[in-house]
Amino acid sequence: MDEQSNLQSFVREISSFSDEAGAPTPQAAPAAKLEPIGSVVEIAGSGSQIRMDGAALAAIHDHSDPSVAMSGQVGSQVKMAVGKSWLIANVRTMKSGENGEVLAAIDFLGEGSRDANGGMSSFRRGVTRYPIPGDKVIPVTTQDLRSVFAASDEPHIEIGTVYPTDDIRGALYVDPMLSKHFAVLGSTGTGKSTSVSLILHRISELSPEGHIVMIDPHGEYSAAFKDCGELFNVDNLQLPYWLMNFEEHCEVLLTTDGAERQRDADILAKCLLAARTKGKMAEQFGKVTVDSPIPYLLTDLNGIIVHEMGKLDRAGDTTPYARLKNKLDELKADPRYTFMFSGMMVTDSMGSFVSKLFRLPANGRPISIVDVSGVPSDITSVVVSVLARMVFDFAIWSRTEPQRPILLVCEEAHRYVPKDENAAGQAVRRILERIAKEGRKYGVSLGLITQRPSDLAEGVLSQCGTIISMRLNNERDQACVRAAMPEGARGFLDAIPALRNRECIACGEGVAIPIRVRFDDLEPEKRPASADPSFAALWRETGGEEGIIQRTIKRWRGHGR
Secondary structure, X not given: OHHHHHHHHHHHHHHHHHXXXXXXXXXXXXXXXXXXXXXXXXXXXXXXXXXEEHHHHHHOOOOOOXXXXXXXXXXXXXXXXXXXXXXXXXXXXXXXXXXXXEEEEEEEEEEEEEOOOOOEEEEEEOOOOOOOOOOEEEEOOHHHHHHHHOOOOOOEEEEEEEOOOOOOEEEEEHHHHHHOOEEEEOOOOOOHHHHHHHHHHHHHHHOOOOOEEEEEOOOOOOOOOOOOEEEEOOOOOOOOHHHOOHHHHHHHHOOOOHHHHXXXXXXXXXXXXXXXXXXXXXXXXXXXXXXXXXXXXHHHHHHHHHHHHHOOOOHHHHHHHHHHHHHHHHHHHOHHHOOOOOHHHOOOOHHHHHHHHOOOOOOOOOEEEEEOOOOOHHHHHHHHHHHHHHHHXXXXXXXXXXXXXXXXXXXXXXXXXXXXXXXXXXXXXXXXXHHHHHHHHHOEEEEEEEOOHHHEOOOOHHHOOEEEEOOOOOHHHHHHHHHHOOHHHHHHXXXXXXXXXXXXXXXXXOOOOOEEEEEOOOOHHHOOOOOOOOHHHHOOOOOOHHHHHHHHHHHHHHOOO
16 A cells, blocks of 8 residues: 555656646647626627626727727627527627616627637527527637638638738638629729729639629729730720610610600611511521621611611601611711721621630630720710620520529629619610629629719619628718618628728628628739829929820820710
8 A cells, every 4th residue: 555655646746747847738728718898688689789898898908819809899799608609799889888888789690619618610600599688798819700700611712801800811702702793882092993803813813714704994904904814995895786686776876855766766676677687697597586686787777777768758757767877877987986886797706706705715814804995985885785785695595505604793883773763874774783683593693893882773782692892981872881781790880981991891692701801912913003193293294295295186086985
């Protein structure tokens, strides 16, 4: 017995000596325990209320962990222990209570598994079990946020760092984001164009054989995608006029309103159908309509109009025909319309045009930038309408083929889907609204970019499953985004006017939970040509003004819009 006691004593001495010498312990020490900062007051589904101690909030304000220091503030997260899970909630609003207390409205975001050391893992969106009043509210740590924002194995792109951390990456999940459309919103000067370029570059890098069509109204994006995309403008677009449907023909050729417009439209329908059926190609197809994308000659349409006009006796009856003929002659004679109304466009180039525009195959250049800044302003909406409709129609008529989903990105979207239902360009409005409502069924994704979401047609923004909002200064725009954002993201809305440049709130299908992200810096050669001029610096430069004026006037007169 004495020998056994001596042996146990010896083992204890050895263990004590090893600990003092700093030998590694077999189990990691648990993380430092954080004291509660409040408790649950009220539970009401997605939104509930907590009561926080003002002194406890002040105590963590200078914590070394930035996530802990931010916890409890508007737009930040807190957690509650429920069974074997951590419940994560977002703080939406705060107000002063009694005795130094702070009352806060919260939105539940999701839950993660709670391990033996108090850490969190396996975060998932949604709540299966709610806390009860009196449960403790605890700050979230950076390690918690790592678990929350850790990207899964689903295809995703990393766009920046999650606020307030410096190293947690913010990810967008490509399939949910594209299948249910997305919108990028932000006032002028917030870095919107550069951020859109970054997102599209990352998507292109992830899917170099993808199919993206970008409508660029200002000619900004050509510089950003010159190395990985195909660039189109009025010099090389060669958009055949016969691809227009009847509604688009009306927007280009009709110049009247009211009853007169209806009469002109009836005449145009009759003459256009005759021109489409006159060609040899029409014989290959059964039924040809005014909307069928079948080549016809402008001279044939002109001849049919003249022929029909010759059948009439009274001069007054010929007026609508004369209007159509004059407009047609004007389009053929004006060099600004050559990219569309050219005599060279009567061959059946539809296959090569679709292949080139939709990047089929992509050959490592998955994006088409269509610069419409050089298109005459009176037909810009028609050109955008034709391009958007071709994307949608191709998806519909290729349903029996191996699917090739297409992403259509529309910059300055409020121009083409305006709130005013009486605005010009209804054809483009109708097709973009249809893509927003039905595109996902056919593999067409819509990306809307705008600085004025309040000017977008009602309902279009709500069709976007992912919203990426940068700073918005206008209250009407903020209210519009507030209505479109999901319930759980409401706590982030107060931050929208205070966002810095190149910073955004992302919420919806494309992210695990709503996040505030600081976009990565983009390499200079991948940035769009949208930098604001430095007035102070440029106004110091002098010399060469006469040459500038002469060259500018020459271009102005040669390609006047």
